Amino acid sequence: MGTSSIDEAKLARILARSGLNLTPEQVHDLLPGATLLLGMITRAQTSMPREAEPAVTFNVEQR
Amino acid sequence: MTELLTIAEASRRIAAKQLSPVELTSWHLARIRALDPRIHAFLLVTEERALADARAAEARQMSGGLKGPLDGVPIAHKDIFNTAGIRTTAHSRLLEHNVPTEDAAAVRRLADAGTVLMGKLATHEFAIGGHSFDLAWPQPGNPWNPEHTTAGSSSGTAAAVAAGLILGGTGSDTAGSIRGPSALCGITGLKPTYGLVSRVGLLPASFTLDHAGPMAWTAEDCAILLQAMAGYEPDDAASVNRPVPDFRGDLNKGAAGLRIGVVRHFHETDNPASAATLKGINEAVALFESQGATVREVRLSSLAEYNTCAFLIILADMYAVHEPWLRSSWELYGRIFRNRVAIGGLILGADYVQALRRRRELCLELQSAMTDLDLLMTAAQAGEAPRIVDTSTWGFLELPALTTPANLTGYPAISVCTGFGAGSLPVAMQLIGKPFQEPTVFRAAHAYETATEWRQRRPELAA
Numbered sequence: 145m146g147t148s149s150i151d152e153a154k155l156a157r158i159l160a161r162s163g164l165n166l167t168p169e170q171v172h173d174l175l176p177g178a179t180l181l182l183g184m185i186t187r188a189q190t191s192m193p194r195e196a197e198p199a200v201t202f203n204v205e206q207r
Numbered sequence: 208m209t210e211l212l213t214i215a216e217a218s219r220r221i222a223a224k225q226l227s228p229v230e231l232t233s234w235h236l237a238r239i240r241a242l243d244p245r246i247h248a249f250l251l252v253t254e255e256r257a258l259a260d261a262r263a264a265e266a267r268q269m270s271g272g273l274k275g276p277l278d279g280v281p282i283a284h285k286d287i288f289n290t291a292g293i294r295t296t297a298h299s300r301l302l303e304h305n306v307p308t309e310d311a312a313a314v315r316r317l318a319d320a321g322t323v324l325m326g327k328l329a330t331h332e333f334a335i336g337g338h339s340f341d342l343a344w345p346q347p348g349n350p351w352n353p354e355h356t357t358a359g360s361s362s363g364t365a366a367a368v369a370a371g372l373i374l375g376g377t378g379s380d381t382a383g384s385i386r387g388p389s390a391l392c393g394i395t396g397l398k399p400t401y402g403l404v405s406r407v408g409l410l411p412a413s414f415t416l417d418h419a420g421p422m423a424w425t426a427e428d429c430a431i432l433l434q435a436m437a438g439y440e441p442d443d444a445a446s447v448n449r450p451v452p453d454f455r456g457d458l459n460k461g462a463a464g465l466r467i468g469v470v471r472h473f474h475e476t477d478n479p480a481s482a483a484t485l486k487g488i489n490e491a492v493a494l495f496e497s498q499g500a501t502v503r504e505v506r507l508s509s510l511a512e513y514n515t516c517a518f519l520i521i522l523a524d525m526y527a528v529h530e531p532w533l534r535s536s537w538e539l540y541g542r543i544f545r546n547r548v549a550i551g552g553l554i555l556g557a558d559y560v561q562a563l564r565r566r567r568e569l570c571l572e573l574q575s576a577m578t579d580l581d582l583l584m585t586a587a588q589a590g591e592a593p594r595i596v597d598t599s600t601w602g603f604l605e606l607p608a609l610t611t612p613a614n615l616t617g618y619p620a621i622s623v624c625t626g627f628g629a630g631s632l633p634v635a636m637q638l639i640g641k642p643f644q645e646p647t648v649f650r651a652a653h654a655y656e657t658a659t660e661w662r663q664r665r666p667e668l669a670a
Contacts, residue, residue, distance in 0.1 A: 150553075155553075158552065158553055159549065159552045162530075162553075163533075163534055163552070164533055164534060164549060166549070173542070173546055174550055177550045177600065177604060180601055180604035180605060181518075181522065181550050181553055181604060184515040184519060185519065185553070185554065185558050187511065187515045188558065188561050188565055189558075189561055192561075192564055192565075192568075196564050196568075197564065198563030198566065198567050199567060200563070200567055201563055207444050
């Protein structure tokens with residue numbers, strides 16, 4: 145997300161872009177969790193060298 | 208029958224023809240009828256199937272053809288494990304009428320070992336949405352005090368084992384769902400090394416963090432269950448093709464010579480544990496040292512780092528799995544599940560990749576920290592089970608779980624009861640081993656369990 149604050153309107157827009165069109169009441173219900181999750185996303189954005197790839201994600205020998 | 212048995216003891220008596228599998232099964236079916244209306248561990252009791260399985264086991268017993276230590280032993284499965292011809296719901300209205308045509312690999316393996324299938328067990332909805340109050344079936348209460356939570360998501364298995372309704376069962380663990388309920392219900396539960404037990408036929412939560420594993424009254428019983436569950440399954444891309452060791456092979460070696468690292472900051476500052484939990488860990492350290500283990504303190508990244516990384520992956524994975532049904536069937540999900548998963552829609556591709564990169568760093572950190580250690584020790588839960596009415600929707604994001612490091616890294620980890628807290632409910636430690644070193648994890652847990660009194664105490668409801 146790259147942002148650490150959110151309100152209901154912004155949350156509704158993001159969820160709609162993700163395919164979820166929710167009522168204002170439903171969005172309101174999600175806001176506390178969304179705020180906590182944004183904090184986690186920010187925490188995960190530590191600086192890393194460009195070449196730091198998640199090498200555990202692909203194996204050429206597929207099964 | 209008048210007493211609760213462990214799997215190991217029931218197995219010995221069945222092998223010696225001192226115990227009839229039909230009698231054992233009938234006795235536990237009667238307990239389910241008597242006690243389950245108070246704790247709601249079962250979503251479905253498969254009585255006819257159980258008696259048929261028991262009669263078949265008894266025939267093998269009489270002919271000298273027992274399949275092994277699980278033959279004739281009553282177990283049940285968390286209701287996210289597919290069972291052929293038997294409803295599998297994930298405790299969700301969405302799958303209320305879902306009847307799989309094939310068994311999950313772990314279910315098939317346990318059936319092949321001769322177990323008696325008693326039924327399907329409650330779970331937090333799709334293994335993440337609990338404790339919920341708006342599902343089609345109630346969620347379990349803790350047998351030590353049914354007004355308190357079992358934790359989740361393998362809640363029914365933990366409650367059923369603690370109440371003595373079954374001798375063991377299956378659980379799944381994506382962020383602590385075997386070890387959490389095992390800790391709060393005072394039983395023993397192992398999350399195996401990633402890839403050791405196949406997830407074929409397991410309804411998914413998060414593809415690279417999901418683990419299937421055993422839950423039972425003792426570490427020895429978990430080892431017996433794991434022996435049947437473990438093994439290569441080519442249909443699971445993560446399943447490892449390597450020999451399965453004898454999980455009871457090191458059970459009686461004691462703790463002498465083990466090298467144990469205590470990650471004190473996990474349970475003292477990152478997620479501060481209760482006085483009873485700390486006392487249990489300190490007494491376990493003293494016990495292991497008295498048996499000849501060496502114990503030292505270890506520092507890792509904070510629990511929040513592990514938790515952040517794990518939940519960015521879990522929530523993105525779960526959103527990907529459930530997105531079509533969230534769009535079409537929002538009201539069929541429980542409120543807590545759909546809210547927890549819907550926020551996964553906020554996670555961008557770049558956030559997900561960043562979490563994967565961070566995961567690799569944390570895996571390397573843990574590997575390095577354990578170079579000269581056999582086990583890590585911390586709490587399995589921070590304290591006793593809270594009251595059900597005090598559980599919160601977003602608690603899992605507010606305070607980092609003590610269990611996520613082993614999911615993120617794939618390392619094996621076990622929850623072991625270390626006593627009781629101020630509210631007379633169980634507390635527990637967690638032992639984390641190196642990959643595929645389950646025999647060492649069981650060895651330490653068994654050394655502790657046989658040297659302490661906690662395996663002798665059952666919930667009053669179960670007595």
